[in-house]
Amino acid sequence: MEVGQMQRQWLDYTRSLFLEGFLDAQFMQLQQLQDENNPDFVVEVVSLFFQDSERLLKDLTFALDQNAVDFKKVDAHVHQLKGSSSSIGAQRVKNACIDFRNFCEEQNIDACLRCLQQVKEEYCLVKNKLETLFRLEQQIVAVGGSIPLVEPTQMSF
Amino acid sequence: MGIASEAPFHVLAVDDSLIDRMLIERLLKTSSFHVTAVDSGSKALKLLGLIEDEQRNEEPPSISLEAHQDIEVNLIITDYCMPEMTGYDLLRKIKESRSLKDIPVVIMSSENVPSRINRCLENGADEFFLKPVQLSDVNKLRPHLLKSKVKDEEHRKINNKTRELTEIHSPR
Numbered sequence: 448m449e450v451g452q453m454q455r456q457w458l459d460y461t462r463s464l465f466l467e468g469f470l471d472a473q474f475m476q477l478q479q480l481q482d483e484n485n486p487d488f489v490v491e492v493v494s495l496f497f498q499d500s501e502r503l504l505k506d507l508t509f510a511l512d513q514n515a516v517d518f519k520k521v522d523a524h525v526h527q528l529k530g531s532s533s534s535i536g537a538q539r540v541k542n543a544c545i546d547f548r549n550f551c552e553e554q555n556i557d558a559c560l561r562c563l564q565q566v567k568e569e570y571c572l573v574k575n576k577l578e579t580l581f582r583l584e585q586q587i588v589a590v591g592g593s594i595p596l597v598e599p600t601q602m603s604f
Numbered sequence: 605m606g607i608a609s610e611a612p613f614h615v616l617a618v619d620d621s622l623i624d625r626m627l628i629e630r631l632l633k634t635s636s637f638h639v640t641a642v643d644s645g646s647k648a649l650k651l652l653g654l655i656e657d658e659q660r661n662e663e664p665p666s667i668s669l670e671a672h673q674d675i676e677v678n679l680i681i682t683d684y685c686m687p688e689m690t691g692y693d694l695l696r697k698i699k700e701s702r703s704l705k706d707i708p709v710v711i712m713s714s715e716n717v718p719s720r721i722n723r724c725l726e727n728g729a730d731e732f733f734l735k736p737v738q739l740s741d742v743n744k745l746r747p748h749l750l751k752s753k754v755k756d757e758e759h760r761k762i763n764n765k766t767r768e769l770t771e772i773h774s775p776r
Contacts, residue, residue, distance in 0.1 A: 534627055536736075
């Protein structure tokens with residue numbers, strides 16, 4: 448596949464991620480902050496997000512597994528996850544966290560467990576998508592091409 | 605009146621989230637600010653030279669009012685929700701300090717709570733940004749920095765003039 452084709456493939460894939468709501472405008476902000484002096488900025492921040500999320504999801508699983516659930520603690524974890532997903536533009540994870548926090552307030556354990564499941568699913572989905580995106584980027588760079596600049600107009604929303 | 609272009613403005617960023625620290629640092633550096641990022645209010649106060657006196661238990665805790673600023677900070681941008689010391693607590697401590705109260709302070713929060721926003725602004729915060737912070741937000745910082753720079757310049761001029769007059773009128 449030649450560079451032009453790869454770049455188009457990257458653009459199409461990126462566009463689909465925005466259209467399907469996996470990513471929002473904040474992700475574009477991250478891409479805009481990346482430049483020749485900070486070429487790995489997006490990958491670095493997203494990798495941190497993966498690490499952070501995995502830790503938080505583990506903590507949440509543990510906290511909800513207790514006989515006496517500490518909803519304050521659960522809410523604190525979800526608040527953190529909501530913050531970091533919002534910061535990188537992982538929209539569906541963020542929205543799942545918002546629902547989750549509502550049920551924490553109600554101290555509804557069953558609903559919280561369902562929310563946790565939902566958050567885990569959304570996290571897995573966006574993780575796979577982003578890893579695919581980064582792989583496409585690596586392929587482009589490997590053949591000497593450059594990653595297209597993302598304009599909001601191209602994302603048709 | 606030309607302000608000679610010198611070192612970039614130094615911003616102290618405070619946020620307990622590593623991801624958000626990375627983000628704010630990149631945003632600020634892209635806008636040509638020099639940045640120091642710390643993960644807590646107490647670390648920020650240490651850096652600013654304002655250390656709480658925890659030793660005294662009999663009296664209410666006092667804060668050393670004489671901050672010996674080893675580093676010059678032109679603006680402080682802090683997250684609101686942090687464990688131990690919130691951004692609001694940090695704001696209050698800075699504004700209560702004789703030596704630090706003129707440093708502009710900006711608060712960031714992921715939650716849009718009008719009462720929280722108002723309280724911060726009423727207590728001396730210059731801006732309140734909703735997270736995630738954008739480049740357009742960071743562009744709003746410069747006027748606050750230039751305003752305090754002009755204030756510093758004027759203080760310096762007044763001090764120099766006072767010194768001059770004192771020397772003339774009280775020869776050794």
